[in-house]
Amino acid sequence: MPDDRLLDDLQISSILREMWTDHQPYFKRLRVRRLLIEMGTDALEDNATGVNVPAPFDESKIALQSMIGDPVKEVQRYVARIAANQPEFRVIPVALERRAVGKTVQDRAAEQERMHQAQWVMGGGASAQRQVAWNQVWARVGYYETLPDELSWGLPDRAYFDELTDDEIAELRRAGKAVPVDNGEGERYAEPADTWFERRRDAARGRAISGKGLFRVRSLPPDAVMARYDDLGMRYAAVVLELPAADFMPGMDTAKRIAQYLHYSTGEIDRNDIERFGIVFDERRNRIVGGVDRGGEPGSQGRTHFYLSRFYTRDEIYYYLSANNGDFSGGMVIWHQKHGARRVPIVAVPFYETGSGEVGRQFSSPIEPIMAVAPLINQIETLLSNAAVYNGIPRWVIELDDGTFLADPETGEPRIFSSDPTVGLDPKDLQPIKGKVKQLTIETSTLLQLLLTYLEQLKDMKVPDSATGAGGQSGPAWTTRQQILQSQLDMDPAVSSNAAAVQEIITELHIPWLRTLDVPIYFVTAPGARHSPDDVRGLIEFDPADLTDGVQIRQDSNTASDRVVLQQAGLELLASGHIDQFEYYEKFALVEDPIEAIVRSDVAKLRSLVLFGDTSMVQPGSVLFNVAKAVQGQVFFRMLQESPNFALAVAEQMVQQAQAQPQAPQQQMLTAGGGGGGAPRLAESQGIRQAGIGMPVGLPGSPEGGLAV
């Protein structure tokens, strides 16, 4: 195993143990929350979830535990809103020499945007975003973890010919396929650099075509992450995952691989190590490729499990494997590497930041009050459920005239007549009635009163209906918009927080990593809206030297429902003349490029006029009408130039019409046009308003026309 690491096993286990101890109260709170939103049958957890069943009901076979579904429902509603939109990547074009930004710079910026977008999607960012949003809501914070998909980018290493004979190497050298290389360890023979570079380039291209991204973006739940901060940000962090112990059982084939890796530098393989681990390490590509489960947060794997901790410093990553003994002692680093990011490649995405330095209290979430009141309601409902069950089973006592109960002669306790199995069947139960039969019931009115109070509070804590598109449907757009904006204030911190996290990932991690590439970045554009049938996903080559750090991430907080309301409000303002089209498209229709949108809108109006003669959208005499006429002429002219059949059809028609009107000399007709530029007017004078309409289906006189009929 390489021994150039900065921290040894003992130091890492010590840091992990210290952080683990500090995080325990926080993790326990998170455990309760998980139970509240999962509503599992194991939800007792020191009665923090409010499903305690008091004696004597706890001995009943039909004791009921009741959990309300509101916490998970509210988490879902918040997540649906804050994860409604993907982050948008904006690269700011930078021109150092001139004030005006040239087209090349603009194009490069656009390509870099597409590259980041594609890498984000291919790396799993889109699904990670939804998971992070879920964690932001229920647990106050989610985490992104990102690394290069493979440390060597999945590209081939240089081929060395150490095992060839001198004669074979001489033969290769004569063919130009081997060159001497001295990288400090003596002269060796390797493939020429240009051949190697071409292989790397081809491999990079192949990866892109097969849809493999350069990075992997993962989401981590907060109960699997422990982090320490200093003034520069995250100082170090550990991702603690539970893995099934079965993955590490002695005798697994994969165990041998990791053992070999641990000793590959010395060649000494310890039999005990071979039997101990189950992680598969690919030496050629320098990466762990499998052998064990992906793992889950602590508490997710049942009883027999190991901890696999990914421990990050600003320079290195360690995989530390330890038994489930709670203190990380006795474990060992099974793999480590410098990650080259110069910062911990984990990014926190809080819902709200509180400014506190205490573990678990640095962040907050709008779901807090619901999480606080849910156990109370659970407990009351649990009690009520059991009381209802009790009351539903007939049990009677006999109240005597003096107000006492008929007692059991043996115990002295009130004699209870129960329907268990069925009262009256056993002759022993028959008693001379001395008083009134009275059913035993539990009085629940105070519980009900309390429950109603809490439910009323819970209602006020939920996402307002207007924020889910259910409210204000009968009011004008602006009032609904007002309600939406108000409710969005709750959501905006989470959305902005995600955009900021993605910006951190791109500018502080992905771009510096990409700059280490010695081959072009190849990527297939991410799927998006198609404006025309000609839009396809294309393979794009991007030179890492052209990367700029000026990346901005925007993320919209409007849902589809919000957009409808927003557009309606914008249309009203546009119609009343209070805003122009640019403002409408930018601020109300929320399109990426308002100028393009205006052009497309005007072109759509022209289309109905030019192609279909519809003047409802463009009034005769208006500026756009004149543009339409010019377009009509140009289209006609272009068709004459580009389609021989069309030109022929027009010419045939003109001849026929000229013959039908002998009083209009053909020469006069021709000179009226005055050549190519005048052709539209010429055609117009012939009554041709739309391309092709009214033309003959065949051209009389042509061989095909005659033969085909």
Add this chain to the structure above:
Amino acid sequence: MSITGIDGDHLRLVEDVAIEQFTDAAMRLVPHFFGKNGLAYNDVPLDDADFVLFYMDLHGRGVTQVLEVIAPRWARLWRSRFDRVAPELLIGGAE
């Protein structure tokens, strides 16, 4: 862009985009104008003999003269083909 959204640059852009789009749309419709078995110049390449007959018919009815004005490129193309192949065919046919 001006505050009204209407200025020379914008209108030129609208015009350019519209011409491109509409020409593409209209060109896609052109084959339908002629019907399934209608005029087929270029749909089925005419051999030289058929072309000479085809051109002479057009010329005789004055269609080529109109073409010289409205679509000089096609007129030139067909005339030069006619000039190239017709003498040989006509002489050969006379023999």
